Amino acid sequence: MSSSAQGLIPQLNVENTFGALFIGVTIAAVLFGLSCVQSFVYFQTHRDTGTTFYKLAVICLWILDALHLALIIHCVYYYLVSNYANVNALAEIVWSFKLQIVVEVFIIYGVHILYLQRIWILSRGQSRTLPIIVGIVTILNSGVAIALIWAIYQCQVFSDLVKMEWATFLTLGTITFADVVVASSLCYLLATSRTGFSSTNSLITKLMVYIINTGCLTSICSMVAVITCAIMPTNFIFLAIEFLLAKLYVNSFLALLNARHYTQVTTGTNNCYAFRNRHGVYRPELHIKASEYELQAHADDEAVHPSRSVKPQHSIAVTTEMNSFSSV
Template identity: 25%
Template sequence: MSANATVPGATGGPTFAEDSVLLYWGVSGLQGYMYFTRYNDKLWVRAVAATMLILDFVSVALICQSMYYYMLPHFGSFAPLSAVTKELSIECLIAAVITFISQMYFAYQLYMVKSPGITAAVMNSLVILFGIIGLGGAVGCVGMMFLYPHSIFMNRNHVFAILAGIAKGFGAAADIVATIAMCMFLKSAETGMKRTSGMLKSLMHLVINRGILVTVAQILLLITFFATAGHLYWLAVHINTTKLYVNTFFGMLNARTSLQERFATGHMSMSGETTVNTLRLAAPMSPKREKMGELDTQDYAMSAIRVTTSSTVADI
């Protein structure tokens, strides 16, 4: 059977796959548009964001093409489900890369926290290690999908199942550790100052919501994959998990605007083509008060939210 088969009697115009790509990619596209038109981050951050957006578009296109092949040209027949398409196999690889990029960017944020002590270093190392193991398991899954396309949906290959468990299990572990680590820092930076405490709580809510969403998705994918081995429920969860990683990635980046507007007491200044938002959380403190561990104030650009204490620095 050809993946390019058409429905008898179909007329010209936009195909099912093309329409679905535009509709399904809409949220990510809007988030990307908001980010690139509002922020002037470092070049490598913008490159990562652009890569995520492109990979997400390709992922959606491959999913739609595969769903078209399974559901429309052979409607009513289960024969196509005997093998996984190459498009879907490639999409699984792209999904693994998207997940890894999102986790490593979160690890970078943890590194920028510069929280002292061995605990912070260990937790950040665990996030990176778990993310790499998860990526390795996912790459192994894709390899099995190309080698044994007829042993993925039906009569599942045991090696494929083990590798999938490793990929999803360690992926969930990386997200859990990253969320706990970031919340520990934000909690340790609490002060008695109303404005800064409010900002820290808002940041913590963002981090927790992101962590809960992606972790629950990974665990649900793991459960449906093994508990319903004779069905394809896990495939629907897999598709939406990839979208969650993309949307939470851009959601964290775009949330800076609302936080800045909510807690700002500063001014806007223009310099050439670069817009800098100078915000002050409170009046600068004396060195004596800094030594007491109270929150110091810093100007920060739109590329980050900077929280500084006498012992920690965070660029969120």
């Protein structure tokens, strides 16, 4: 038995080490399914727009997300299945574990660049100071990510990860700071874009809520990983949380892209509910009688004034109502 394995086995608890990794992979698979649904919704709502930059970005993010899931599954399969009862293999870091960190870095900073591009578009006609600051923060974070990758590839066994805690703290801390800067910048630009129309202001408010919620979700995940790594450095709970970080970033960006579709669905549903419950419980038989009464009134009016043409108001109302339902 190697010396690294001898140092690992006396304090090895499978539940909070490789068991935690297994739970992290399971939750990551669920989040990947959610990102697949969000990607499908985006392509369905933009199927008539042709090939665009954001469609290519969604495809690249989905491919990286799928690759990241495949790597972490291989990592857990290597330890729990391929090397079952092989104590020497438990102490070594498999190649897929190192590569999944590289893919995770590409996903996180790719999403930050996409957010930066949206900030640049929203700041059109205003001062460019804000997007420049966000761009500088993103570039500095990329340098920290390179340092993390270098530190991870210097590790050969899991006990070396404890010596590289500074890289984990520095990377996750800068990621959290970048999330706060990006979310604050987007909310500020949206808040300054308010108009005098209540419908536009309502849509902007909902977008701000989406941005704050998704930004808080990724920031909380990063901070939880830092805290668990500081409190429990000898187990793999913080690594299991890091497995979820890339999935949360992909879902947060896709949720922002689909935010307008979700808000339109909510608005259309509320309008339909309000229309049907304007006078209490909706009763179809009363609606039919009211329509017959209107048709009879139009017929009587046409008999009294034969020279005046009757406008198809009822047809227009029905058409408008059907169009509102088809847009949901």
